[in-house]
Amino acid sequence: MNLAYRDVRHNLFRFVLTCLGLSLLMAVVLAMIGIYNGLVADALNIVKAPKADLWVVEAGTQGPFAEASSIPSETRNAIARLHGVAAAGSLTYQTVEAPFRGDTLRLYVIGYEPGYPGGPEVISEGRSIEKSHFEIVADDKSGLKVGDVIRLGRNPFTVVGLVKDTMNSGGDPAVFITLRDAQVLQTQLAPAAQRVQVARDQGVFKTQDNVAAVIAKLEPDADPQAVAQTVRQWKHLSALTQGDQESILLLSVVDRAKRQIGLFLGILLTVSAVVIALIIYTMTMEKLKQIATLKLIGAPDRTIVGLIVQQSVALGAVGWSFGLVLILLVKDYFPRRVVLEPINAAALAGIILVVCIAASGLGVRAALKVDPATAIGG
Template sequence: MNYLAWRDITANLMRFFLAAIGVGFLLTGSMGMLGLYRGVLHDALLTIEGIGADLWIVQGGRVGPFAEASAVSASLDRRVEGVVGVTSVRRFVQNNQQVEIDGQKRRVAVTGLDFPKDQGTWLGLTEGRLLQAGRGEAIADQSLGLALGREIRLGRDVYRVVGVTSGQVDMSGDGQLFVTIPDALDIADSRKPESVLLDRAQGLGTNADRPSRIAAVIVTTLPGMAEEVARVIGAWGDVAVLSREDQRSVLVDGRLWRLRLQILFFTILLLTVTGVVIAMTIYTSTIAKLHEIAMLKLIGARDRFILAMIFEQAVLIGLFAYGLALVLSMILFPFFPRNVVMLPEDLALVFGGLLVACVLGSWIGIARAMRVRAREVLA
């Protein structure tokens, strides 16, 4: 550590801490932006990764059900079951609804589990049990605020929470409520009696005659058979087949690319502001020390001694700010309404950006210091 840098900091602790705290909050913002992006990505991919499907069979010509609306025939699962290489078939349906819980309106993503084939074993319950009945039971994400044993009315029926899970949200951050497929369809199709009467009067019939609300059929295959199964099913024409990778790509490179770009720009903006704050702090502190720098040159200090004095202060501000930002992130982010995921590589990225900001920020002060001449002591 430069002899003078540390003493300058300890003699001006308030200035140092104020600068570091300001930079620390900016870094918290940068970490938050990246964490938010990772959180959105995590939430978007949660179902795709967790549900354990090799293939998604969706409406023909679509890339649903997450990026586009998709509806497939209600009997598609039975057709798919007959394809060689298929080991399991489940139907998938998900609808977002606004419901009132404890007097507050909340958005809920109602997701259908193809009970009894799928009881929700992949959900990672924190409390309670999996679905054991074909009707009237639900597994709720913690974020919905529905405790175990709680009953909730959705559509015309009441559902009892038998299990609680955590971190199960959809792409929008809405907590998921898992019910059986028939229950999910009922909830989606629930209408007022007047609406039913009007439909009957127009000869539109009952729910059974209405278009299917099954969004997709998800398939697992024998090892190495996924491509062949996809080729066979894809040839049917009325459906499209997406692999798990396809679904990831549709979301990450399609639906979320604007968000990614926007978050990237905001992060760059925040790091730029961080650099400006560091530069301003270092520059003003250098300006205040010009006479001393001239004196240092007069008594023979080499440029690298002066450079180290300025640069080390900038880096110390940066390091302190980074530590503060880490602590703030750990304290604050759990209270954010959306999932904020901090990955080591993102933290490393912010650290790298910070170092660049420190170098550029201190460079302005260093450039000014280098222009000082020893004889200015006599001025």
């Protein structure tokens, strides 16, 4: 006869209600793990999207994601002529807020040259950019659909294609436009500012033919470090390998956010342990007379310990299961991407198992100290 099972059946409603509350806590823990993974995935995704081997940026900077970088657009031609370089493309990055159907969308605008590296690799719906102006490919999380028209700056852009899971480290969905359109968007003046410039005889607007970075794809037998060293010989340029760029993102751009989420996750796990310990202790204290009766009729200590530990593990297992199902159902509605891997769920299950066994210690201690005479002493 399994005493833990019979005790749960006797107090089924309370057990289920307790498991429901615990599952909500587990769902929050899993959500924080998913947000943490999503933060890292988004940060790396934007730098992995061009599938570049080398990033050429302004000297003294760490690339377009960590700080501002501006180099002449003709740098692409110089990089493309280097030994070991298979192809090169220019890129710009900027964050804009654009009105759309009564709302304001915050978008991460990537300007690239069609036909050169840097554009969207896989179009999930629609097509890639074919015209030189006013076409846009957007991430589906932006809410834009193929055929929509959105105004960026002072020009309307037509959405011709959609991509998936292309966001920056801040969670802003990315959109792709041509490099020329992106440069105009960066330097175009508002009407009032334009009139001031005209009054100063500086023209309608001044186009700066600069880009944030030039990316290069190398030949299969080329050494990225050797090519990067060649670029660094030009005093106005710096070069980063793909690995260097990813390290900068993780150690600089998203490091503080990662540590903050990690700290919050640790606090949640600690709270979970305390909650489980209190629940098991309370359930044990309510059964002290029944436990004393078991001792009085000769039940060994291992039976009593098994009753408490099994209930504790059952609470954790049911709470973890319900929490996992809940977060899988709602994760797509989060404003940021939530990435849950099987290894994450398995790791949390192992942690919860250890926590439940450790948390049952209070209940076990109270049960083993109870006097069998309590059973007949009223």
